[in-house]
Amino acid sequence: MEKVRMCGVTAILHSKTSSNESLNADATYDVYRSLLKLQHRGQDAAGIVAYNSSEKRFHSHRSIGLVNDIFNESNIALMKGDMAIGHTRYATTGSDSLNDIQPLLTGYPLGLALAHNGNIVNYHDLAREINSKSSAQLLTNNDIELFQNIWCQSFSVCKDNSLAALIDGSRRIFNDLKGAYALVGILGERGIFGLRDPYGIRPLCLGMRESDGRKSWILCSETSSLIQLGFDYIRDISPGELIFIDRDGEIFSRVLVDQKRPSTCMFEWVYFSAAESSIENRDVYSVRLALGTLLANQIKSKYGNILNHFDIVCPVPDTSRTAAIALAETLNLPYREGLIKNRYSQRSFILSSDQQRQRAIENKLTPIISEIKDKNILLVDDSIVRGTTSRRIISLLKMYGAKSVTMAITCPPIKYGCFYGVDFPDTSSLIASNKIISEIELEVGAKAIEYLTIDNLEESISHKGICDACLSGQYPTDISASEEFSKRRSELRI
Ligand SMILES: O=P(O)(O)OC[C@H]1O[C@H](OP(=O)(O)OP(=O)(O)O)[C@H](O)[C@@H]1O
Ligand SMILES: NC(=O)CC[C@H](N)C(=O)O
Ligand code: SF4
Numbered sequence: 001m002e003k004v005r006m007c008g009v010t011a012i013l014h015s016k017t018s019s020n021e022s023l024n025a026d027a028t029y030d031v032y033r034s035l036l037k038l039q040h041r042g043q044d045a046a047g048i049v050a051y052n053s054s055e056k057r058f059h060s061h062r063s064i065g066l067v068n069d070i071f072n073e074s075n076i077a078l079m080k081g082d083m084a085i086g087h088t089r090y091a092t093t094g095s096d097s098l099n100d101i102q103p104l105l106t107g108y109p110l111g112l113a114l115a116h117n118g119n120i121v122n123y124h125d126l127a128r129e130i131n132s133k134s135s136a137q138l139l140t141n142n143d144i145e146l147f148q149n150i151w152c153q154s155f156s157v158c159k160d161n162s163l164a165a166l167i168d169g170s171r172r173i174f175n176d177l178k179g180a181y182a183l184v185g186i187l188g189e190r191g192i193f194g195l196r197d198p199y200g201i202r203p204l205c206l207g208m209r210e211s212d213g214r215k216s217w218i219l220c221s222e223t224s225s226l227i228q229l230g231f232d233y234i235r236d237i238s239p240g241e242l243i244f245i246d247r248d249g250e251i252f253s254r255v256l257v258d259q260k261r262p263s264t265c266m267f268e269w270v271y272f273s274a275a276e277s278s279i280e281n282r283d284v285y286s287v288r289l290a291l292g293t294l295l296a297n298q299i300k301s302k303y304g305n306i307l308n309h310f311d312i313v314c315p316v317p318d319t320s321r322t323a324a325i326a327l328a329e330t331l332n333l334p335y336r337e338g339l340i341k342n343r344y345s346q347r348s349f350i351l352s353s354d355q356q357r358q359r360a361i362e363n364k365l366t367p368i369i370s371e372i373k374d375k376n377i378l379l380v381d382d383s384i385v386r387g388t389t390s391r392r393i394i395s396l397l398k399m400y401g402a403k404s405v406t407m408a409i410t411c412p413p414i415k416y417g418c419f420y421g422v423d424f425p426d427t428s429s430l431i432a433s434n435k436i437i438s439e440i441e442l443e444v445g446a447k448a449i450e451y452l453t454i455d456n457l458e459e460s461i462s463h464k465g466i467c468d469a470c471l472s473g474q475y476p477t478d479i480s481a482s483e484e485f486s487k488r489r490s491e492l493r494i
């Protein structure tokens with residue numbers, strides 16, 4: 001499939017001690033380590049901005065590529081800070097060029113660094129409005145600059161009270177920006193902060209670590225970073241919440257909008273997030289096991305005696321592996337790895353052109369012929385988006401002697417575009433958008449496809465409110481600007 005696009009964000013603050021030794025603790029190195037754990041969320045580019053309180057200055061390094069290609073011990077050592085934020089990017093607005101990489105940094109009216117995961121559907125309307133004024137000019141094509149623009153206006157008005165400015169800007173953001181955002185920032189000299197959109201579409205959690213009487217705080221897309229860095233999970237940031245942590249480690253937090261129905265992206269559990277993460281207190285691994293079990297129950301009731309139909313259960317590496325284990329256990333079928341993934345290859349869904357995605361899949365998976373030859377395979381994948389992966393894998397399995405391939409998919413058919421930080425705004429690119437299941441089976445070459453039902457998806461995730469707009473067409477936010485967004489996005493992409 002074309003790779004799904006997403007981003008990862010993180011912010012870390014090492015608070016001052018009574019002797020003001022905060023600079024001995026290096027937030028930059030911690031952010032780098034956190035970004036390594038968020039690499040799967042974005043492979044286009046990465047960046048870190050740090051603030052060094054004793055030097056009273058920002059350091060910034062951003063580039064195209066993977067975290068480990070961009071950062072090393074020596075360039076990290078040159079940008080030591082007691083506060084730092086970082087970003088791994090999958091572009092959904094703007095280009096893949098250097099100019100559009102996050103975090104974004106400005107020095108006036110107050111030092112401000114920002115990074116977000118998400119997407120603003122009415123970006124083009126707002127960008128036109130800003131560019132038509134004589135007082136401002138956008139310098140990037142990235143929606144993060146809209147946040148910067150709004151907060152800079154608030155800071156220039158409430159000069160002496162940065163918290164009041166932060167609150168004022170957040171309220172304007174909630175009002176004017178339509179879409180999804182889990183955002184982190186640094187306010188030079190003052191502290192770090194986080195903001196989550198009113199529906200909580202993209203995840204953001206808070207963690208704390210205490211050593212030698214000094215508290216360190218982290219705001220991050222996924223809890224896997226917290227585990228890796230030895231932070232305790234405190235809580236998720238609420239939808240519509242602004243959280244600010246000052247240099248003494250004191251927290252101010254407030255939900256600034258009326259309660260809406262939470263709409264956390266169901267795809268975080270199904271595909272995006274790392275298996276070791278927990279999103280909104282629901283373990284991704286446990287959810288994926290539940291997805292596999294409930295899908296197996298659907299298959300049981302449809303096929304009766306399973307052994308008459310299937311010889312093995314085989315996952316499409318990597319993400320579907322967890323669900324495939326539970327599915328095989330429930331059906332009492334052998335679990336076999338019929339396809340091996342090249343450990344050096346990236347996630348293919350998040351690449352930006354059909355050709356790139358196609359090639360990536362060709363180079364990524366190799367069959368184990370002895371395991372698939374003459375077998376009736378129940379092939380498990382987490383999702384079919386464009387169908388690129390399924391088409392390619394089924395033909396590969398058949399080429400090497402598989403007798404039949406039936407697909408079991410732990411996500412219901414994806415029929416509608418996403419404008420919330422996953423890069424498939426164009427409905428027509430989705431294989432299920434205008435086809436019934438028998439047509440999809442024919443197109444990908446599967447004997448049959450069993451999709452998980454929406455009810456079973458909801459039961460597996462068991463969360464108070466999920467976004468399932470790409471399945472149901474019911475979007476939590478205003479998407480009246482989506483047509484222009486989708487058109488402009490496809491013009492930009494190869
Ligand atoms: O129908 P498509 O458009 O091909 O997209 C769906 C595929 O893309 C993703 O895999 P990916 O290779 O991105 O990552 P993974 O290794 O984590 O499974 C997903 O897990 C599916 O396998
Ligand atoms: N996938 C994302 O969250 C992307 C964030 C932002 N819209 C960008 O393009 O950089
Ligand atoms: S539309 Fe789909 S992929 Fe996008 S946020 Fe909602 S559930 Fe997630």
Ligand SMILES: [Mg+2]
Pocket residue numbers: 316317318319320381382389
């Ligand atoms: Mg996959």
